[in-house]
Amino acid sequence: MSRPITSSPRRLTIRDVAKAAGVSLTTVSHALNDRGVVDPVTRARVKQVAADLGYRPNVRAQRLRSGSANSIALVSSMPFAVSGGVSRLGFMMEVAGIAAEAAMRRGLALVFVPPLEDAQAFLEGLDIDGAILLEPMTHDPNVRLLQERGVALVSIGRQGGGADSLPFVDLQSTATAHLLLNHLWEQGRRRIALVQSSAVRDSYASHKKAYENFATAHAMPLRYMQVEESLGEAGGQEACAKLLARYPDIDALCVPVDAFAVGALRAVQQAGLRVPQDVMIATRYDGLRARTAEPSLTAVDLHLEQVATLAVELLFEHLSGDKSRMSVLGPKPELRARASTQRDA
Amino acid sequence: MSRPITSSPRRLTIRDVAKAAGVSLTTVSHALNDRGVVDPVTRARVKQVAADLGYRPNVRAQRLRSGSANSIALVSSMPFAVSGGVSRLGFMMEVAGIAAEAAMRRGLALVFVPPLEDAQAFLEGLDIDGAILLEPMTHDPNVRLLQERGVALVSIGRQGGGADSLPFVDLQSTATAHLLLNHLWEQGRRRIALVQSSAVRDSYASHKKAYENFATAHAMPLRYMQVEESLGEAGGQEACAKLLARYPDIDALCVPVDAFAVGALRAVQQAGLRVPQDVMIATRYDGLRARTAEPSLTAVDLHLEQVATLAVELLFEHLSGDKSRMSVLGPKPELRARASTQRDA
Numbered sequence: 001m002s003r004p005i006t007s008s009p010r011r012l013t014i015r016d017v018a019k020a021a022g023v024s025l026t027t028v029s030h031a032l033n034d035r036g037v038v039d040p041v042t043r044a045r046v047k048q049v050a051a052d053l054g055y056r057p058n059v060r061a062q063r064l065r066s067g068s069a070n071s072i073a074l075v076s077s078m079p080f081a082v083s084g085g086v087s088r089l090g091f092m093m094e095v096a097g098i099a100a101e102a103a104m105r106r107g108l109a110l111v112f113v114p115p116l117e118d119a120q121a122f123l124e125g126l127d128i129d130g131a132i133l134l135e136p137m138t139h140d141p142n143v144r145l146l147q148e149r150g151v152a153l154v155s156i157g158r159q160g161g162g163a164d165s166l167p168f169v170d171l172q173s174t175a176t177a178h179l180l181l182n183h184l185w186e187q188g189r190r191r192i193a194l195v196q197s198s199a200v201r202d203s204y205a206s207h208k209k210a211y212e213n214f215a216t217a218h219a220m221p222l223r224y225m226q227v228e229e230s231l232g233e234a235g236g237q238e239a240c241a242k243l244l245a246r247y248p249d250i251d252a253l254c255v256p257v258d259a260f261a262v263g264a265l266r267a268v269q270q271a272g273l274r275v276p277q278d279v280m281i282a283t284r285y286d287g288l289r290a291r292t293a294e295p296s297l298t299a300v301d302l303h304l305e306q307v308a309t310l311a312v313e314l315l316f317e318h319l320s321g322d323k324s325r326m327s328v329l330g331p332k333p334e335l336r337a338r339a340s341t342q343r344d345a
Numbered sequence: 346m347s348r349p350i351t352s353s354p355r356r357l358t359i360r361d362v363a364k365a366a367g368v369s370l371t372t373v374s375h376a377l378n379d380r381g382v383v384d385p386v387t388r389a390r391v392k393q394v395a396a397d398l399g400y401r402p403n404v405r406a407q408r409l410r411s412g413s414a415n416s417i418a419l420v421s422s423m424p425f426a427v428s429g430g431v432s433r434l435g436f437m438m439e440v441a442g443i444a445a446e447a448a449m450r451r452g453l454a455l456v457f458v459p460p461l462e463d464a465q466a467f468l469e470g471l472d473i474d475g476a477i478l479l480e481p482m483t484h485d486p487n488v489r490l491l492q493e494r495g496v497a498l499v500s501i502g503r504q505g506g507g508a509d510s511l512p513f514v515d516l517q518s519t520a521t522a523h524l525l526l527n528h529l530w531e532q533g534r535r536r537i538a539l540v541q542s543s544a545v546r547d548s549y550a551s552h553k554k555a556y557e558n559f560a561t562a563h564a565m566p567l568r569y570m571q572v573e574e575s576l577g578e579a580g581g582q583e584a585c586a587k588l589l590a591r592y593p594d595i596d597a598l599c600v601p602v603d604a605f606a607v608g609a610l611r612a613v614q615q616a617g618l619r620v621p622q623d624v625m626i627a628t629r630y631d632g633l634r635a636r637t638a639e640p641s642l643t644a645v646d647l648h649l650e651q652v653a654t655l656a657v658e659l660l661f662e663h664l665s666g667d668k669s670r671m672s673v674l675g676p677k678p679e680l681r682a683r684a685s686t687q688r689d690a
Contacts, residue, residue: 056469056494070470071456093438100457104467111416111454112445122449124401125415149401292636 012055021049072108072315073131074099075123076115077140079230090258091285091304092134095156098308099132106316120145130315132156133166138200154315156307158327160202167318167326169310173203176300176333177210180254180282183298183335185218187343189252189280193223195239195264197257207256223247227260236263237270244271244279252341256284261297265340280341295339303331357400366394417453417660418476419444420468421460422485424575435603436630436649437479440501443653444477451661465490475660477501478511483545499660501652503672505547512663512671514655518548521645521678522555525599525627528643528680530563532688534597534625538568540584540609542602548629552601568592572605581608582615589616589624597686601629606642610685625686640684648676 018028023046031038031046038046076092092115100110111128113119123145130152136143136159143166146153157171184192194211197204208224215222225243227235236259244250244267253268255261261283268279275281275295283290286299310328317325363373368391375383376391383391421437437460445455456473458464465486473496480502481488488511491498500513529537539556542549553569560567570588572580581604589595589612598613600606606628613624620626620640628635631644655673662670 054493073454093442096441096457097438097459101459101461104459104461104464107467107470109418109456109458109467109471112441112457113454114442114446114449116446116449119449122452122454125452126454127415148399288633288636291633 012053014055016053017046017050017055020053021046070108071111071126071128072103072312072319073111073113073123073126073128074134075113075119075131075142075146076134077136077142078115078134079232090287090289094287094304095132095134095308095311098305099312102309102312106312108312108316124149130154130319132311132315133159135171135201135203136166138202152315152318154311154318156311158202160200160205167314167323169307169314169328169330171203171302171307171330172333173206174210176203176284176302177207177254177256178214179300179333179335180256180284180298181211181214183337183341184252184254184280184282185214187252187276187280187341190218190220191223191247191249192220192252192254193225193243193247193250195225195227195236195243195253195255195260197229197260198226199229204256207254211254223250227257229257232259233263233266236260237267238263240264240267241271244268244273250279252280252282254282258283258285258287258289258297258299262289262293265293265297276340276342282341286336290336290338293340295342298338298341299336301334301336303333306331357398359400361398362391362395362400365398366391415453416456416471416473417448417657417664418456418458418468418471418473419479420458420464420476420487420491421479422481422487423460423479424577435632435634439632439649440477440479440653440656443650444657447654447657451657453657453661469494475499475664477656477660478504480516480546480548481511483547497660497663499656499663501656503547505545505550512659512668514652514659514673514675516548516647516652516675517678518551519555521548521629521647522552522599522601523559524645524678524680525601525629525643526556526559528682528686529597529599529625529627530559532597532621532625532686535563535565536568536592536594537565537597537599538570538588538592538595540570540572540581540588540598540600540605542574542605543571544574549601552599556599568595572602574602577604578608578611581605582612583608585609585612586616589613589618595624597625597627599627603628603630603632603634603642603644607634607638610638610642621685621687627686631681635681635683638685640687643683643686644681646679646681648678651676 014025014028018025027038028046031043032050074096096112103110111126113123120141123142128151131146133153133155135157136155138160153166155166155168158168159165181192196208223243225239227239240253253264255264261281264281265275268275273279282298284300286301290297290299307330310330314325314328359370359373363370372383373391376388377395419441441457448455458468468487468490475497476491478488478498478500481500481504483505498511500511502516503513504510541553568588570584572584585598598609600609606626609626610620613620618624627643629645631646635642635644652675655675659670659673
């Protein structure tokens with residue numbers, strides 16, 4: 001990787017290379033870009049002269065010529081209250097780290113679009129070829145916006161709502177819901193409540209449906225409450241407090257959104273009950289919130305490394321014009337049992 | 346934000362707007378970009394027509410005209426063994442989340458450049474105006490590469506090595522080292538060893554100097570070992586095992602690099618010693634590694650939210666041509682005492 005360093009702050013141009021090599025601008029351009037008809041010896045000499053001078057091509061001009069931005073974006077449609085939080089080390093950042101690596105190995109830059117209110121205006125001005133959307137809603141404004149611009153899209157988690165869903169990595173949300181519910185049942189719980197986001201996302205719908213089927217199969221009464229995502233931890237706390245007051249027989253809370261689960265923990269403790277002895281709590285994303293809660297929360301390892309890599313691969317296929325795969329099965333979710341659901345604690 | 350959806354997949358151009366508005370291409374361009382001399386009524390009408398049609402400007406062409414990529418990169422020069430790891434939720438991702446937000450509020454996209462071997466080749470092709478470097482080494486190849494290209498740079502943590510250091514956010518590394526050493530001393534420890542990375546970074550040099558001054562002031566013998574960053578947790582473990590074998594009187598390990606600290610924990614336990622009773626361990630970055638270790642590790646809250654925001658602000662100033670501030674004092678680091686340094690445990 002060593003190369004001569006120019007002492008001048010002026011940026012070298014193709015003119016400098018042409019002058020030093022004693023050839024025309026066109027010859028330099030063709031030689032460096034392996035285009036046109038250039039004698040192989042001349043081509044090699046021009047490349048050597050360019051290397052000796054320390055010439056670097058103008059990246060932006062190249063981008064415009066190639067018609068490609070060589071950039072993809074990672075976009076969340078979750079409100080900040082859920083996807084951000086005190087430590088900001090959530091689901092999205094875990095995916096971002098891996099996706100950036102996978103993208104880079106294919107020569108693509110990953111632009112990280114944080115979950116903020118004004119993300120939409122920002123997205124409009126973003127020069128990208130493709131984007132990965134995290135669990136988009138059924139009618140996600142970001143999806144429409146990017147589709148109109150001709151940006152290739154894939155989603156992590158199916159975009160619900162029917163036939164025209166995006167190519168996606170299947171997060172296996174029903175399997176995740178069953179893992180949590182079966183675990184709570186095996187721990188002896190018979191009055192399991194579900195506290196879920198009111199947003200229209202496929203994973204939420206899958207969880208709810210799995211819960212209803214589970215309740216029917218086990219003749220368990222339904223204890224269900226919806227929370228608005230933008231309310232974050234406080235919203236989860238309030239909803240759980242209400243549920244516990246209304247149904248004092250609840251012995252377990254299945255709270256897939258981790259921000260809500262932290263709120264659930266507070267609600268149980270403020271009601272003078274103990275976790276896990278009186279009420280067990282389980283959540284979905286095995287992140288910092290679940291691991292550092294007191295007691296630590298049982299969660300599900302979604303194998304986000306693999307998920308993120310699969311998403312970049314799928315997007316890369318679609319960007320390259322290969323649209324044969326409209327979905328990819330994600331890795332099998334695995335339960336991570338922790339103190340919050342420990343029997344005989 | 347609602348707008349009509351075009352049924353045609355063809356992208357609308359400025360020509361469509363000109364035709365519909367019955368004006369020239371130049372008038373449309375001037376009206377939409379608020380440039381040139383256009384009658385205010387015409388300007389408003391053109392904008393309305395463009396909005397009605399659902400016209401969006403060509404982002405890439407705009408970028409080329411403005412000469413600005415509206416993108417900045419976050420670049421780590423840490424090897425993957427230290428900055429990555431099993432959970433990948435490290436220092437860099439925490440900074441990335443906040444920096445992306447702060448950048449977006451200024452209309453800048455944040456490109457995340459993961460700490461990989463081939464990052465340099467990738468950086469060469471990246472269309473960016475500026476970059477934030479995380480704790481660059483004294484002779485950091487990424488710094489040179491980006492400087493040659495005229496990319497504006499700031500660093501988080503001073504780039505060591507003298508007069509021509511980059512504009513930086515001061516991480517207050519000496520204060521951090523004192524926090525850790527004084528804490529171990531107050532916990533009754535009198536044979537504190539320092540295990541440090543061999544890479545030439547300013548924070549490492551500051552820690553070492555602070556350790557030497559501390560040892561002199563307290564008449565404490567020096568117990569010091571260097572580890573190569575690329576060896577990660579295993580390297581930290583091996584170094585600590587050697588140190589403990591050579592100096593059985595060591596009663597505390599100050600291990601600023603968190604990957605090494607996790608290795609230190611294993612080394613102590615494998616030597617049949619207890620943490621914290623026989624050997625206390627303290628580290629610098631208060632991330633997932635420190636919080637989820639068993640026992641949890643005493644660490645320092647560097648207030649990375651503020652650090653990341655300050656870095657984006659400083660970079661934005663330099664991008665805007667205001668180069669008055671060459672450094673910004675970062676927030677005061679705060680100790681987070683945990684089980685690994687608990688007295689009378």
